[in-house]
Amino acid sequence: MENFHHFSFFPVSLCTQRIVGPVGAPPKIIRPCLILQSYRSLSIRGAQEEDPPDPQLMRLDNMLLAEGVSGPEKGGGAAAAAAAAAASGGSSDNSIEHSDYRAKLSQIRQIYHTELEKYEQACNEFTTHVMNLLREQSRTRPISPKEIERMVGIIHRKFSSIQMQLKQSTCEAVMILRSRFLDARRKRRNFSKQATEILNEYFYSHLSNPYPSEEAKEELAKKCSITVSQVSNWFGNKRIRYKKNIGKFQEEANLYAAKTAVNAAHAVAAAVQNNQTSSPTTPNSGSSGSFNLPNSGDMYMNMQSLNGDSYQGAQVGANVQSQVDTLRHVINQTGGYSDALGGNSLYSPHHLTANGGWHETATPSSVTSPTEGPGSVNSDTSN
């Protein structure tokens, strides 16, 4: 999303990193990962040094403050807050890394503060030293207060430039630290089997429109103990990889389709029973889906849509929809996103084409028949 290329004041060598990489490969420079997205406001370029309210210095100060280096003692800034937030999710997996990160950060902070103090002290000492010299000289020659002021100004400027260097190198240290510890690419872990299971279940049961809503993403994130953006990443990857090579995913699709189909069937049975015993408007409570959305809708409508392949039903709940997807997949295991759901705006929030598919492929029920029936589940499209 964002990047921090605008941090021109960092030497390039520090914003990028050499990767040891696979043998022989030419050393690669990885693009600076988005550390520091939060400092976008600092992106003014141009860096005029002269003026006292030096923008560059301000940027450094901002960053140090935000990183919790120059700020108040404990707590840290955004970084610590983010770490705490991440850790609260229960994924103790990376909280270790975070604590490690924090330890290193506080180390940096300590060094920064002691150095800063040293500089200030040195500055004061030097100033008084010069003042004394001037005072001594004033006995032999007249020295205007203006001259004194000028000298002091020079000294302070000199020291503040040193200070700036300190700040800069501290920033660099923090950046490197962050890229080491927080660049997720370096620390990639596969999701737990359970998590992938849940995600796959959702994906294949919403094959006609695998775009979980924000709430659904949150729900999934909670169930999988991952973040919402990880869920988004996962779905993004999954969609693209699925449609790139549907054949490869056939088996998986069948697996999950069958899995949820059982649940769907149960739900259908329950619904039917419900209908028999009570009024047709009775909702089916036992929807199997992992996502119990309200508004179950009329199951019969969906079943008809399965056969008729033209869905005109009015409002239907998403859980029901998922069952439809699943059943449809089982019935005509062709890769299955070609259902004609176009009419229902409820389920086409994103990229449903006129065709009804979430990736534009010509309709057809013959998108892929990979090995002509790896399938097990009976396929009788007509009935």
Add this chain to the structure above:
DNA sequence: CGGTATGATTGATA
């Protein structure tokens, strides 16, 4: 160790 799987990042896009 090499190939594949997979999670994350980035730039483009509508």
Add this chain to the structure above:
DNA sequence: TATCAATCATACCG
């Protein structure tokens, strides 16, 4: 702004 497409970097497996 969410998503896509390409790509990166690491994990995992034979």
